[in-house]
Amino acid sequence: DRSGMDGGMTSTAPARPEAETHDVRDRIVGAALTLFAEKGYAGASLREIAEAARTTKPMIYYYFQSKEGLYISTLSDLLQAFAEAIDRATLPGNDPCEKLRAFADAYIGYFQLHEPHIAFVLREVFGLGADIMNEFGRHLDERIRIRVARILAEGVEQRVFRPCDVDTSSIAILGILNMFILRRVFGDAPLDREAAVAQVVDFYVEGLRQR
Numbered sequence: 001d002r003s004g005m006d007g008g009m010t011s012t013a014p015a016r017p018e019a020e021t022h023d024v025r026d027r028i029v030g031a032a033l034t035l036f037a038e039k040g041y042a043g044a045s046l047r048e049i050a051e052a053a054r055t056t057k058p059m060i061y062y063y064f065q066s067k068e069g070l071y072i073s074t075l076s077d078l079l080q081a082f083a084e085a086i087d088r089a090t091l092p093g094n095d096p097c098e099k100l101r102a103f104a105d106a107y108i109g110y111f112q113l114h115e116p117h118i119a120f121v122l123r124e125v126f127g128l129g130a131d132i133m134n135e136f137g138r139h140l141d142e143r144i145r146i147r148v149a150r151i152l153a154e155g156v157e158q159r160v161f162r163p164c165d166v167d168t169s170s171i172a173i174l175g176i177l178n179m180f181i182l183r184r185v186f187g188d189a190p191l192d193r194e195a196a197v198a199q200v201v202d203f204y205v206e207g208l209r210q211r
Contacts, residue, residue: 025063027053032074037117041071041124071128072135076143078121083143085110090147096155097205100173103148104200107177108193111184119185145170152208161208169208176200 031052035044046067050057064070089106090099111118125136148170155161180196183189 024053024055024059028055028060028063028070029074029077032070033078036071036074036124037120040120041067041128046070068132072132072139075121075125075132075136076139078118079139079143082110083147086144086147090151096151096158096160097201097209099151099154100148100205101197101201103151104173104177104197105193107144108180108191108196111181112191112193115184122182122185145174148173155208159210162210164208169204173200173204176204 028049031049032044035049035052038044046057046060049070050060053060060070064073086103086106089102091102094102125132149166152161152164152166152169156163156166176199177196180191180199184191
């Protein structure tokens with residue numbers, strides 16, 4: 001057995017049918033997203049999350065090992081929903097420049113649509129230490145940045161963009177968008193969606209165009 005961060009012990013649960021496993025896990029993550037958003041990492045207890053998910057603390061330890069593991073999983077799910085919104089906006093038939101415009105617009109738009117929750121999470125993550133920050137960064141890289149890199153690689157392959165380091169360029173594009181978001185979250189600055197998209201498309205992407 002292994003102690004968790006919220007005062008419980010791990011439990012060896014019996015094998016469960018796959019559909020039931022997904023149902024329990026989804027209920028736990030859904031309850032955790034709500035309570036972490038309302039109360040923060042420190043304020044939301046595993047007991048409350050278990051009650052809201054109609055399950056038990058040992059089942060949370062069974063699926064997530066610890067409160068930190070559950071929190072990281074909720075971040076992963078949040079970023080996956082972010083990525084799916086971006087995928088719906090970046091249509092396969094569009095040219096790479098239009099895809100990057102759609103990506104930038106969807107990225108800022110998704111933040112604006114879910115601003116209270118995402119802003120709260122960002123404030124939390126920056127104060128929760130290196131382990132959670134590293135996991136958040138890894139999931140952001142795997143869920144979001146890789147999509148920019150694929151669009152850039154497609155543009156290079158089609159000779160729409162000049163040869164470039166697609167990984168470095170994808171980091172730069174996200175850096176532009178993230179600075180607009182972080183100024184909003186931590187500085188309460190107005191967030192001009194059109195201006196953010198224009199910085200990516202009219203300046204950075206324009207510089208990538210094949211001459």
